[in-house]
Amino acid sequence: RECNRMALAVLEIRNWAAxxxxxxxxxxxxxxxxxxxxxRGIFANPDEIIVTLGAQNALYMLSTLLMGRGSxxxxxxxxxxxxxxIFQLAGAETxxxxxxxxxxxxxxxxxxxxFVFVTPSHHxxxxxxxxxxxxxxxxxxxVENDQIILEDGYDSQLLDDAPxxxxxxxxxxxxxxxxxxxxxxxxxxLRLGYIVASADLVAELRxxxxxxxxxxxxxxxxxxxxxxxxxHHEALVRKLSAAFAERRRRLVHAVSAFLPEWxxxxxxxxxxxxxKGPPGMDTKALADAALARSVIIEPGERFFAERENHVRFMRxxxxxxxxxxxxxxxxxxxxxxxxRPAAA
Amino acid sequence: RECNRMALAVLEIRNWAAxxxxxxxxxxxxxxxxxxxxxRGIFANPDEIIVTLGAQNALYMLSTLLMGRGSxxxxxxxxxxxxxxIFQLAGAETxxxxxxxxxxxxxxxxxxxxFVFVTPSHHxxxxxxxxxxxxxxxxxxxVENDQIILEDGYDSQLLDDAPxxxxxxxxxxxxxxxxxxxxxxxxxxLRLGYIVASADLVAELRxxxxxxxxxxxxxxxxxxxxxxxxxHHEALVRKLSAAFAERRRRLVHAVSAFLPEWxxxxxxxxxxxxxKGPPGMDTKALADAALARSVIIEPGERFFAERENHVRFMRxxxxxxxxxxxxxxxxxxxxxxxxRPAAA
Numbered sequence: 124r125e126c127n128r129m130a131l132a133v134l135e136i137r138n139w140a141a142x143x144x145x146x147x148x149x150x151x152x153x154x155x156x157x158x159x160x161x162x163r164g165i166f167a168n169p170d171e172i173i174v175t176l177g178a179q180n181a182l183y184m185l186s187t188l189l190m191g192r193g194s195x196x197x198x199x200x201x202x203x204x205x206x207x208x209i210f211q212l213a214g215a216e217t218x219x220x221x222x223x224x225x226x227x228x229x230x231x232x233x234x235x236x237x238f239v240f241v242t243p244s245h246h247x248x249x250x251x252x253x254x255x256x257x258x259x260x261x262x263x264x265x266v267e268n269d270q271i272i273l274e275d276g277y278d279s280q281l282l283d284d285a286p287x288x289x290x291x292x293x294x295x296x297x298x299x300x301x302x303x304x305x306x307x308x309x310x311x312x313l314r315l316g317y318i319v320a321s322a323d324l325v326a327e328l329r330x331x332x333x334x335x336x337x338x339x340x341x342x343x344x345x346x347x348x349x350x351x352x353x354x355h356h357e358a359l360v361r362k363l364s365a366a367f368a369e370r371r372r373r374l375v376h377a378v379s380a381f382l383p384e385w386x387x388x389x390x391x392x393x394x395x396x397x398x399k400g401p402p403g404m405d406t407k408a409l410a411d412a413a414l415a416r417s418v419i420i421e422p423g424e425r426f427f428a429e430r431e432n433h434v435r436f437m438r439x440x441x442x443x444x445x446x447x448x449x450x451x452x453x454x455x456x457x458x459x460x461x462x463r464p465a466a467a
Numbered sequence: 468r469e470c471n472r473m474a475l476a477v478l479e480i481r482n483w484a485a486x487x488x489x490x491x492x493x494x495x496x497x498x499x500x501x502x503x504x505x506x507r508g509i510f511a512n513p514d515e516i517i518v519t520l521g522a523q524n525a526l527y528m529l530s531t532l533l534m535g536r537g538s539x540x541x542x543x544x545x546x547x548x549x550x551x552x553i554f555q556l557a558g559a560e561t562x563x564x565x566x567x568x569x570x571x572x573x574x575x576x577x578x579x580x581x582f583v584f585v586t587p588s589h590h591x592x593x594x595x596x597x598x599x600x601x602x603x604x605x606x607x608x609x610v611e612n613d614q615i616i617l618e619d620g621y622d623s624q625l626l627d628d629a630p631x632x633x634x635x636x637x638x639x640x641x642x643x644x645x646x647x648x649x650x651x652x653x654x655x656x657l658r659l660g661y662i663v664a665s666a667d668l669v670a671e672l673r674x675x676x677x678x679x680x681x682x683x684x685x686x687x688x689x690x691x692x693x694x695x696x697x698x699h700h701e702a703l704v705r706k707l708s709a710a711f712a713e714r715r716r717r718l719v720h721a722v723s724a725f726l727p728e729w730x731x732x733x734x735x736x737x738x739x740x741x742x743k744g745p746p747g748m749d750t751k752a753l754a755d756a757a758l759a760r761s762v763i764i765e766p767g768e769r770f771f772a773e774r775e776n777h778v779r780f781m782r783x784x785x786x787x788x789x790x791x792x793x794x795x796x797x798x799x800x801x802x803x804x805x806x807r808p809a810a811a
Binding site for chain 1: 485486487520521523524527549552553556650654655656657658659678679680681682683684685686687
């Protein structure tokens with residue numbers, strides 16, 4: 124908030140009021156380069172970074188530019204449903220690839236895919252980090268099969284047990300395009316993300332973005348740049364990460380106490396917890412029953428390529444729940460689950 | 468600025484920090500509906516309005532949704548070059564139509580065009596308003612030839628001698644899609660515009676926007692909504708319009724005094740002035756010579772479908788020049804024009 128105020132000082136307004144056409148705020152680029160990327164092991168030049176309207180806009184631009192009818196994209200399954208929709212909207216065919224406790228099963232990525240979309244820092248939605256072995260596999264496969272890897276640094280700003288290095292940081296072949304977001308640590312409503320790619324590709328993305336929306340709002344770019352430059356973001360990330368860890372601990376504890384028949388993935392971190400219900404459970408019906416008790420859960424089926432067989436899963440968000448509401452919430456959820464006749 | 472501060476109050480942050488997926492700030496929609504549109508004679512329901520990242524993003528979304536290979540779009544010539552590029556990027560063919568003192572020559576719009584793109588409030592770049600006769604012609608032709616009209620309310624928020632009614636306000640056939648912008652009266656850097664169309668089309672635009680960028684930054688939506696709701700925008704528009712009128716008067720006067728061989732269109736208003744130089748003048752060379760004297764002009768050729776034959780034109784912006792710099796600027800420009808050998 125303070126930085127948003129600073130961005131409103133008269134001198135700063137001169138810096139953001141004008142139309143920037145295809146450029147970004149140089150201070151924000153510098154802060155992404157100097158503060159955000161090195162924490163993930165990525166070192167990039169300013170001309171290798173472009174600011175986007177959030178990670179989703181980044182994926183939309185990349186798919187518009189790179190994909191077309193006939194493109195094949197290997198996708199984690201379960202995986203990020205909006206990415207799947209965006210790639211399909213661009214005309215690409217998406218190919219589901221299984222997930223296990225080490226993340227996406229790289230051996231099962233078809234050689235004829237042109238792109239591989241992955242969330243290696245925290246897998247969306249299970250939060251599992253991609254293992255080192257799989258990371259090496261993925262990169263070697265991309266070289267062998269001439270594939271481009273789209274790395275979504277999902278929840279990657281958080282400091283937790285998930286690996287800190289981005290896949291892009293160990294890529295020597297230039298095949299990894301990195302997508303980052305500030306939605307999870309600042310506010311999703313701000314819509315600020317970025318892409319790290321080759322200077323050539325970034326230049327093409329700028330040309331596309333110029334027609335799509337010219338540039339992300341310059342006042343927000345400047346406010347976030349100031350926020351980063353003063354070190355506030357590091358402090359916020361530490362605070363959020365600690366708060367999320369504590370909420371996750373309480374949530375997993377409450378689930379094992381009140382929903383013992385549900386399995387949660389061993390949470391390495393992130394902003395949500397992924398759960399698998401007992402056989403016959405239908406989380407869509409459960410979501411309605413829970414909502415009647417003021418508890419919000421997210422049914423998991425939308426994360427799967429084939430929804431029908433996956434009505435047992437759900438995701439519980441921890442990014443905005445207060446600590447004292449977690450246990451009562453899970454109690455209510457357990458009551459709702461008991462009252463609900465399981466799906467036939 | 469005050470409203471941006473208000474949007475930062477804790478209670479308001481709750482209203483914008485969250486991800487809005489495909490929705491807009493209801494307060495902003497309400498303010499557009501109640502304050503901006505009626506001034507142009509447009510009465511729309513909330514579900515007929517969608518907020519965009521500026522007018523350009525509005526045109527990009529409309530072209531992505533409505534146009535494809537084989538689409539033919541009639542365009543004013545000279546006209547808004549970015550619109551031309553956006554339509555071509557979507558695969559459409561653009562067809563130039565001549566401009567005269569009444570605006571676009573509607574009789575020359577080919578019957579086989581699927582779309583007509585017009586800037587009837589102030590023609591871009593000449594600022595001529597489209598005459599009443601031509602407006603009726605345009606609407607009748609659209610009905611007869613089954614055409615969709617894309618109305619860009621270019622500079623339409625300004626209060627000046629140009630007609631106040633939008634083409635959309637007199638459309639009874641539902642063939643006009645209206646695009647508005649807050650760039651000219653607030654700041655282009657904010658990137659806020661809107662589309663007024665049928666509820667069905669707006670729903671489709673929301674579905675597309677959800678994947679393209681989810682929603683325009685919610686903090687800016689809320690800040691502008693507060694600004695509008697307090698009546699500040701009306702006051703700002705009156706102030707800006709009066710300031711622009713005075714600058715335009717001084718500019719036209721200085722041009723007739725120091726550049727007597729240049730013709731300016733009788734300016735009905737708007738944020739710039741359009742000038743035609745003497746035979747042999749090349750405004751690209753003049754722009755370089757003028758820049759060396761700290762005077763910025765915009766060569767006019769980029770507004771034409773065929774650039775080569777239109778190197779005599781230029782546009783002078785008045786939206787950010789101080790009154791006392793106008794006459795000295797035109798003097799410098801005249802000196803630069805005299806020193807420059809005219810293009811062979």
